[in-house]
Amino acid sequence: RTAQADAEYETVGVNSRDQLAALERVHQMNQAGLLMDAGVSLADPARIDIRGTLECGTDVFIDVGCVFEGCVTLAAGTRVGPYCIVRNSIIGKNVIIHPYSHLDGAKVGAGSLIGPYARLRPGADLANDVHIGNFVEVKNSKIAANSKANHLAYVGDSIVGSRVNIGAGTITCNYDGVNKHQTIIEDDVFIGSDTQLVAPVRVGRGATLGAGTTLTKDAPANQLTVSRAKQISLQWQRPVKQEKKPAIKKAAVKKVATKQSSKAKK
DSSP states (O other): OOOOOSSGGGGOOOOSHHHHHHHHHHHHHHHHHHHHHTTOEESOTTSEEEEEEEEEOTTOEEOTTEEEEEEEEEOTTOEEOTTOEEESOEEOTTOEEOTTOEEESOEEOTTOEEOSSOEEOTTOEEOTTOEEEETOEEESOEEOTTOEEEESOEEESEEEOTTOEEOTTOEEEOBOSSOBOOEEEOTTOEEOSSOEEESSEEEOTTOEEOTTOEEOSOBOTTSEEOOSOOOOOOOOOOOOOOOOOOHHHHHHHHHHHHHHHHHHHO
């Protein structure tokens, strides 16, 4: 009984790391070829790594240096920027993933914008038209449609409603050192910059949280909640930096003092 190989590379021997790397490149080029045959656009077929299964819809574009691990699905019209890592995630239609974003165990709804430099950790479930901007991390949270966190935020163990704006520097304080707690943000909430939501806590529908607020109790719906120290202005003189004397002069003074003391002893 004999067997016929479909391609020459299937019979190539591997006896060194160099040969293994060369064979891996052949495999990746074959994977890239299959994607392009299915209508996927690759910026450079030689610079993509598929370490699992990648299913793509029509008119998907993948830039250079992207790595796909596990089971990944990219729906039609999705664009993935350079040097992104996507692992075990489902990406909806017409999603734009900007450069250097990491998605792991995430679900992203149609028309959403991710990154650059965004991180979606396991359990991140985004509805349609959600914006997750630069240096924003989402973990084990559901975010409803048309909500956005565009800058420097952390959303963990949370349920976020529709049309919510999460300001720059906002974090959900979900961990007390032992257990994780949930934050609930209802629809149409506006959260000012540099806000800390100490879980467990709920922000009512239509509420506004002033910038710099540390929220430790539930915020009522349709009201402004502010929690910060009162601003004061004082008469004050800024200290002036004193000039330092050269170290050489100090050494000279010490020598003179030593000579004088030795003369006195004589």
